[in-house]
Amino acid sequence: xxxxxxxYYPLHGDFxxxxxxxxxxxxxxxxxxxxxDALIAGAVAAVCIPGRLANKWLINLVWVFPxxxxxxxxxxLRRLFQ
Amino acid sequence: xITTLLIIHGLIGVALLGALTHQAVSAMRRPSKxxxxxxxxxxxxxxxxxxxxxxxxxxLGLILGxxxxxxxxxxxxxxxxxxxxxWAVGLFxxxxxxxxxxxxxxxxxxxxxSSQTADRSNERTRRILTILLAAIVWWDFxxxxxxxxxxxxx
Numbered sequence: 001x002x003x004x005x006x007x008y009y010p011l012h013g014d015f016x017x018x019x020x021x022x023x024x025x026x027x028x029x030x031x032x033x034x035x036x037d038a039l040i041a042g043a044v045a046a047v048c049i050p051g052r053l054a055n056k057w058l059i060n061l062v063w064v065f066p067x068x069x070x071x072x073x074x075x076x077l078r079r080l081f082q
Numbered sequence: 083x084i085t086t087l088l089i090i091h092g093l094i095g096v097a098l099l100g101a102l103t104h105q106a107v108s109a110m111r112r113p114s115k116x117x118x119x120x121x122x123x124x125x126x127x128x129x130x131x132x133x134x135x136x137x138x139x140x141x142l143g144l145i146l147g148x149x150x151x152x153x154x155x156x157x158x159x160x161x162x163x164x165x166x167x168x169w170a171v172g173l174f175x176x177x178x179x180x181x182x183x184x185x186x187x188x189x190x191x192x193x194x195x196s197s198q199t200a201d202r203s204n205e206r207t208r209r210i211l212t213i214l215l216a217a218i219v220w221w222d223f224x225x226x227x228x229x230x231x232x233x234x235x236x
Contacts, residue, residue: 010152029155031178032148038186062190063210066183073179080172 004033005040084153084235087146094143095223098136099216105132106216109209133195136215137188144185150235151178158233170229177225184218187211 007016011026021028049058154174162170194208 008152010155027155027160029152031151031182034179035182035185038182042186042189059190059194059204059207063207063214066187066214069183070180073176073183077172077175080168080175082168 003037004030005036006033008032084150087150088230088235091143091146091150092223092226094139094146095219095226098139098143098219099223101132101136101139102212102216102219105136106212109212130195133192137192140184140188140215140219144181147178147181153235157235158229161233167232170232173225174229177222177229180218181222184215184222187215187218191215 003019006018007021008014008029009016009022009025009027010029014022014025016022159171159174162168191208191211194204194211
């Protein structure tokens with residue numbers, strides 16, 4: 001699940017590609033990498049999914065994906081609230 | 083500078099709340115005879131006109147949030163961890179992930195309100211997506227305020 005495209009280290013402005021967290025460069029930030037992953041996945045889906053399928057079927061069910069993703073986020077972060 | 087950006091980020095959030103809440107409440111409203119009451123006027127807005135504004139404000143707010151985020155990571159989250167406020171860290175994690183999910187919803191939301199598709203066949207999807215975006219923006223706004231009250235940006 002933790003697979004950002006890149007990691008940003010705000011203390012000195014460093015970047016690393018992939019999921020390897022560097023030591024000694026300050027706290028990592030994965031959010032930008034996650035957004036980049038989502039952008040790529042969305043672009044691929046927009047190109048690959050036929051318009052006919054999207055307009056006829058997916059448009060009525062598309063709301064399921066964000067709600068399910070939000071539920072997964074809450075489940076994965078539950079340990080922080082214990 | 084960061085404080086100025088944070089204030090602008092908050093003001094954009096307020097404007098976004100207004101636009102999305104109007105649109106969501108109006109979308110949930112059942113067609114009925116107008117009485118001129120406050121509720122009637124509040125929900126009787128032209129729903130489609132809000133769409134472009136919502137998209138623009140959401141993207142702008144997200145960009146500003148992205149600019150401010152490193153400062154939060156260094157000057158707010160680390161003190162939260164040192165104070166063992168795991169719930170505060172968790173709330174912000176949910177805020178940032180929900181904001182990203184909302185960004186993904188925006189194109190479908192805009193498409194569902196566009197003139198070609200704003201007919202009754204997509205009404206349920208349109209209503210759900212609008213309510214979902216409104217819920218995300220309300221959540222992000224309130225959590226941002228609570229956490230800023232706990233410890234503000236330097």
